[in-house]
Amino acid sequence: MSTRLHLRLREAPPLRVSLDGIVPEQAADAADVAHRALWLGNQTIELGELFDVSTQTLEGDAVPELVIEGDCRRIDGIGRGMNGGMLRIEGDAGDYLGAGMLAGVIVVSGSAGDLAACEMQGGRIDIARNLGDFAASTLPGSMDGMRGGTLVVRGNVGARCADRMRRGMLIIHGDAGDFLASRMVAGTVALAGRAGAHCGYGMRRGTLVFAGNTPAAPPTFVATHQDIVVFWTLLRRSLDYHGGRFAALPGRAPRRLVGDLAAGGKGEWLLPHTD
Amino acid sequence: MSTTGQTTPMQRNGIHIDDTFAEAFPMKATRLIITAHNDTWAQHAAVATTGFATSVIACGCEAAIERPLSPDETPDGRPGVAVLLFSMSGKELAKQVERRVGQCVLTCPTTAVYAGIKDGDPIALAKNLRFFGDGWQISKMIDGTRYWRVPTMDGEFVGEETTFVVKAVGGGNLLILARDTEAALAAAEAGVAAMRTVPGVIMPFPGGVVRSGSKVGSKYASLSASTNDAFCPALTPLARKTELDPGVSCVMEIVIDGLTEADVSAAMRAGMDAIIARGAAAGVSRLSAGNYGGKLGPFHFHLRRILGEEGAV
Numbered sequence: 359m360s361t362r363l364h365l366r367l368r369e370a371p372p373l374r375v376s377l378d379g380i381v382p383e384q385a386a387d388a389a390d391v392a393h394r395a396l397w398l399g400n401q402t403i404e405l406g407e408l409f410d411v412s413t414q415t416l417e418g419d420a421v422p423e424l425v426i427e428g429d430c431r432r433i434d435g436i437g438r439g440m441n442g443g444m445l446r447i448e449g450d451a452g453d454y455l456g457a458g459m460l461a462g463v464i465v466v467s468g469s470a471g472d473l474a475a476c477e478m479q480g481g482r483i484d485i486a487r488n489l490g491d492f493a494a495s496t497l498p499g500s501m502d503g504m505r506g507g508t509l510v511v512r513g514n515v516g517a518r519c520a521d522r523m524r525r526g527m528l529i530i531h532g533d534a535g536d537f538l539a540s541r542m543v544a545g546t547v548a549l550a551g552r553a554g555a556h557c558g559y560g561m562r563r564g565t566l567v568f569a570g571n572t573p574a575a576p577p578t579f580v581a582t583h584q585d586i587v588v589f590w591t592l593l594r595r596s597l598d599y600h601g602g603r604f605a606a607l608p609g610r611a612p613r614r615l616v617g618d619l620a621a622g623g624k625g626e627w628l629l630p631h632t633d
Numbered sequence: 634m635s636t637t638g639q640t641t642p643m644q645r646n647g648i649h650i651d652d653t654f655a656e657a658f659p660m661k662a663t664r665l666i667i668t669a670h671n672d673t674w675a676q677h678a679a680v681a682t683t684g685f686a687t688s689v690i691a692c693g694c695e696a697a698i699e700r701p702l703s704p705d706e707t708p709d710g711r712p713g714v715a716v717l718l719f720s721m722s723g724k725e726l727a728k729q730v731e732r733r734v735g736q737c738v739l740t741c742p743t744t745a746v747y748a749g750i751k752d753g754d755p756i757a758l759a760k761n762l763r764f765f766g767d768g769w770q771i772s773k774m775i776d777g778t779r780y781w782r783v784p785t786m787d788g789e790f791v792g793e794e795t796t797f798v799v800k801a802v803g804g805g806n807l808l809i810l811a812r813d814t815e816a817a818l819a820a821a822e823a824g825v826a827a828m829r830t831v832p833g834v835i836m837p838f839p840g841g842v843v844r845s846g847s848k849v850g851s852k853y854a855s856l857s858a859s860t861n862d863a864f865c866p867a868l869t870p871l872a873r874k875t876e877l878d879p880g881v882s883c884v885m886e887i888v889i890d891g892l893t894e895a896d897v898s899a900a901m902r903a904g905m906d907a908i909i910a911r912g913a914a915a916g917v918s919r920l921s922a923g924n925y926g927g928k929l930g931p932f933h934f935h936l937r938r939i940l941g942e943e944g945a946v
Contacts, residue, residue: 544772565773585787
């Protein structure tokens, strides 16, 4: 049997707090979690001073679960380095959500701040609303962004999303800010809404699928004309699962652009709604 | 050596069923799914891939088409063909898969190739073939599976990075003893047609039938196998031991490789049922099987047990 650890935020803290290291695998040890020291400015407090902590035993083969409830916009590092289990956030989350995550599932009913899923390596993150800047990108000073797993955003993402992304799948149902997939190394980004300026800037490899609006291609992206219907079918069937505009992609092979020619030109844009 | 027994006669529709068994061996196998723009090109690729693959004795592997696949059965929604490849070791199978897919699928217009088995020990499928792309190849991970896209003159070749090897059974067999060539061929064709409806098996010889059944060993030291003289009509009066009755002038063998013991057994049952249904009047007098005394192969397919052991009909 597994345990569900429930953390209810009493009120939003006056300063930013990092919940780094609190993951579902620790759900069974509620007393230890309640006494965990957190930095609040230049002093430490116990986690139990900020959150009401309770546990619940789960029946059957359920995975360990961590539920965080409240206005957590100033709570950073939730699920950072998580390596299994289920993490549900009832509300908004702060920065670094799921950063470096290895496995498991994070579900957020609201929005999350900057640097969500940066350097994520596995698992799945599902955001019901919006993400800030640098989602699925690198930690400051690092060379590689998201490296695996799946990030699904039901709303919009900020600037520099998927910057230096290396592997994995990023699904954006809303719009993206400027510099989407800039310096992208590999992986797949599928966008249902509009992209901001400088999309694909410095893109080396990887795939960008525009399921909604077709953006104006920069001069460093050029069309190719080969038959890619086999690959497109494999990808389209995978995207279909995410619903929305991704469930209505045409079966015929999409128009394909390759670029950024200034960075090798092996990245691709797939434009299924243009002839 | 055969262990044909004549203790309790068993006949079905006038055909005598020998009290013997087919002796089969452990092998390693994989299934590949080859798709193409249409059935014709999928068949071309599958036929080429499984060519010269009748026996591990000299071909490196035993391979054949398992069945055609409709578009809704394939990963990319195009017509396809499932092929099975068997070898004596995973290492040899990996070598054969790479060579055959590289020369016969990668080269064939519009084709793509996927693993048809999703568990077992992984071996390279398109993993090394990607280097044909000379740096232009593209890797894509889709739902946890890695594919390689290699630019080709017709567009691009798509191949799954790995396929998987499972333990399998090779060398199930059925011997058809008939009055003449016409009757033996017709019975063998009917048997193979029935066996082809069973999933998980192949009959790797030409048309599924082999006329040069072999025994272990030879008078020549360099040969590990030689003609099965006990079943050669030409040697009935000459060989030290014969398994043939007067009136038998042609014997055909169907060799069956399967992913599991149950698959081979089901195929043998289907084949025997089809031959028995045609009756002794069609020219088949006996059904038998080849074995080595039961000491070499761990899988024994007793004909009478497969048929249910009931007495004469």
